[in-house]
C-alpha cells in the first residue's frame with residue numbers, strides 16, 4: 001500500500017489556509033470539519049502545493065473570490081495567475097476545490113467561472129512586460 005499522507009506539513013497548512021479562505025465565504029460552522037480526500041493521482045497534492053506557492057495570498061484570495069463570487073480581478077493578480085501560476089495550476093486548483101464535497105460547491109458553476117476567469121485574465125495581461 002502506498003502511504004496516503006506523504007505530503008509535508010507546510011503543504012497541509014498552505015492547503016488548509018486556502019480552504020479556509022474559501023470556506024469562510026461558504027459556511028462558518030463547517031470550516032474545521034473539512035477532510036482532505038485521498039489523492040486522485042500520485043503527486044497531485046505535491047503539485048497543488050507548488051501551485052499555491054506560485055501566487056501571493058492576496059491574489060489567491062482575489063482569484064478565488066472572482067471564481068466563487070464574480071468579484072473583479074486586479075490586473076496585477078491576472079499577471080500572477082497567467083504568468084506566475086499558469087493554466088495547468090489554475091485547472092489543478094479548480095479540480096482540488098471541487099474535490100472537497102464538504103464545501104458544497106456547484107461543480108458546473110465553478111468550472112464555468114474558472115474558465116471565464118482565466119480568459120478574463122488573459123485579456124487583462126499585457127503581452128509584453
Ligand SMILES: *[C@@H]1O[C@H](CO)[C@@H](O)[C@H](O)[C@H]1NC(C)=O
Nearest residue numbers: 105106107108109110112113
Ligand atoms: C449550478 O451552476 C449552473 C451554472 O451556473 C446552474 O445552471 C445551476 O442551476 C446550478 N445548480 C445549482 C444546484 O445551484
